[in-house]
Amino acid sequence: MDTINNPKRFILVGAGGIGTWLAAGLVRLLEWKFPGSALVIVDGDTFEEKNKERQDFTKLGNKAVVKATELVPQFTKTTIIPIPKWVVDDSFSGVVDEDTPKIRATDLIRENDVVFAVVDNFAARKIIFDAAAKLDNIDVFTGGNDDDLFGSIYHYQKRDSQEITAHPAEFHPEYHNPPDKNPGELSCQERSEIEGGTQLLATNMAVASFILGRVQKTIVSNQSPEETEIFFDLGLGKSEPYDRTHSYLNQNQTVNV
Amino acid sequence: MDTSSTSASQPNRSTGMANIRYGVYNQPSNIAGKTIKEVRDQFGKIWGIPTDAVAYCGKDKLDENAVVQPGQNVEFHRRAGEKG
Numbered sequence: 001m002d003t004i005n006n007p008k009r010f011i012l013v014g015a016g017g018i019g020t021w022l023a024a025g026l027v028r029l030l031e032w033k034f035p036g037s038a039l040v041i042v043d044g045d046t047f048e049e050k051n052k053e054r055q056d057f058t059k060l061g062n063k064a065v066v067k068a069t070e071l072v073p074q075f076t077k078t079t080i081i082p083i084p085k086w087v088v089d090d091s092f093s094g095v096v097d098e099d100t101p102k103i104r105a106t107d108l109i110r111e112n113d114v115v116f117a118v119v120d121n122f123a124a125r126k127i128i129f130d131a132a133a134k135l136d137n138i139d140v141f142t143g144g145n146d147d148d149l150f151g152s153i154y155h156y157q158k159r160d161s162q163e164i165t166a167h168p169a170e171f172h173p174e175y176h177n178p179p180d181k182n183p184g185e186l187s188c189q190e191r192s193e194i195e196g197g198t199q200l201l202a203t204n205m206a207v208a209s210f211i212l213g214r215v216q217k218t219i220v221s222n223q224s225p226e227e228t229e230i231f232f233d234l235g236l237g238k239s240e241p242y243d244r245t246h247s248y249l250n251q252n253q254t255v256n257v
Numbered sequence: 258m259d260t261s262s263t264s265a266s267q268p269n270r271s272t273g274m275a276n277i278r279y280g281v282y283n284q285p286s287n288i289a290g291k292t293i294k295e296v297r298d299q300f301g302k303i304w305g306i307p308t309d310a311v312a313y314c315g316k317d318k319l320d321e322n323a324v325v326q327p328g329q330n331v332e333f334h335r336r337a338g339e340k341g
Binding site: 017152238248249 | 274336
């Protein structure tokens with residue numbers, strides 16, 4: 001497949017424990033596989049000294065701006081655009097304009113985008129998936145981990161208005177009733193009180209690597225997203241793919257055992 | 258969709274192998290003929306399946322009294338990774 005004349009727009013939402021490592025991979029992939037593409041980095045949060053244990057950055061400041069500033073001089077064939085804002089839902093009741101650190105998901109994502117929702121809460125993930133579900137052609141990759149060595153990723157894909165893979169809410173009740181809150185809809189005081197947990201660098205990097213692997217297969221090589229959801233446990237040395245394509249889910253679910 | 262057609266009250270309790278999955282675990286096992294509750298009791302502790310993890314066969318939700326059929330692919334849904 002000729003990727004050279006097929007520039008992409010990658011939207012990376014979240015430049016933290018997973019996002020900073022994923023950014024390093026995505027920008028290289030765009031630079032060499034899809035020259036002339038754009039990498040949009042979205043995050044309203046700021047890098048702090050304590051984040052250095054498992055996040056990749058060289059300066060303190062807004063995560064989107066710092067990360068973009070680091071990447072721009074290194075990669076000349078990719079346009080890197082920082083958006084220092086939190087993503088919010090269409091129903092968000094507060095002010096959302098150019099002067100506020102908020103952006104509606106439906107204003108951020110557009111047709112044919114490849115979106116990476118690597119935030120730290122289900123509420124924001126759901127907002128992004130719901131906005132994507134309104135489009136006809138879209139890919140959304142998400143990933144997350146627990147505070148130990150477990151993690152998972154998911155790939156939602158639509159083509160010509162048809163869902164190729166199921167919306168993750170079909171399999172995850174945590175999307176219907178998120179146990180957390182979208183930081184973009186909290187006050188600064190409330191955001192500062194959120195505990196970052198005790199995540200591990202290895203798990204953050206593994207989530208980024210699994211997502212990058214899926215991008216290589218399904219976007220660069222344009223193959224089927226049948227390994228739609230992957231669970232892994234670095235402690236056990238195991239990973240397991242699940243097929244969430246509608247073509248598979250509509251089949252008789254029996255196996256040869 | 259509930260698969261009430263495989264409820265425990267029905268006589269069809271064919272035994273044999275079926276496949277059970279949860280998170281990183283995927284194992285053929287001699288669970289056909291057992292109810293979802295019995296399967297959960299058998300694998301819950303060793304795999305750490307929470308009591309509220311819902312069992313599915315494809316898109317179909319299986320209630321606790323549903324009987325596993327031979328060759329069926331039963332999955333207890335695992336919560337996704339949250340942090341990042």
